[in-house]
Amino acid sequence: MKPILEPIPLGEQQTIMAFQHCQKDFVTPWHFHPQHELTYIEASVGTKFIGDYVGPYEPGELVLLRSNVPHCWRNHQQQVSDAKSLVVQWNRGVFAKAPELSPVFEMLKMASKGIIFDKKSVLPIVPQLKEITKLKGQELYLQLLTVLIKLSASPYNTLSASSFVEDLPTEYGSRMAKIHDFVGAEFHRKIYLKELADLVNMSEQSFSRFFTKMMGRSFFTFLNEYRVNAAARLLLDTESSVSQIGFECGYESPPFFFKKFNEIYQVSPAKYRKKYLLKT
Known part of the structure; x- marks a missing residue:
């Protein structure tokens, strides 16, 4: 699949970006980027496209995507409230591949197909996830690592039948x-x-x-x-x-x-x- 490459302003001075989306619609087109991404749906219902997967989404869903996985969320036009989500994006290689973090890297490997976490299991993590959008620097780095460690011990399922691990061409x-x-x-x-x-x-x-x-x-x-x-x-x-x-x-x-x-x-x-x- 050849989605649009979305440039994300991360580099040597900043390797992690966290923000809250709150608009009438999810307007980002079907796209991919070289950063990993964690998305939590706060409000909105509709259809999500993850790799070659298409299916419904609802509030409370938490999805982890490895770099280069094409994706987008499309809310139903009938919804009255705004579409709200929390998004965290970070560069590959920001965490050292220490043996103690092997469950995290195994989870990121599985995320090449897109993974969705069990909603009940992630409820205790949601407050920490929301706090991430308020943090900067070292605190942001440590909080994201803490969240990923906890998620690596939570049940999850893959979404896409195909894996996306290499950079994808953009001509189409x-x-x-x-x-x-x-x-x-x-x-x-x-x-x-x-x-x-x-x-x-x-x-x-x-x-x-x-x-x-x-x-x-x-x-x-x-x-x-x-x-x-x-x-x-x-x-x-x-x-x-x-x-x-x-x-x-x-x-x-x-x-x-x-x-x-x-x-x-x-x-x-x-x-x-x-x-x-x-x-x-």
């Missing part, structure tokens, strides 16, 4: 960003392959080969995953009927929507909603 970055923007804006209607091909100045056949090579699956498989994840959020956040939600997410036939939803969540849309409501 603008194409992939356009594709993500187009899907986010138009997934609710029928999409034709020619539209995407024209958007990125490719033939339909070339576009199909390009997308399958980069994402590991066809465009329409990817589109279905996006639609189903969007539908899952609407099932939880609205009182619209299951059939209406299917229409809103681009499915013209309710039975086809039920089938595709079941393929991903292994449960019908109605049972998915009922299961969630029983937990709240």
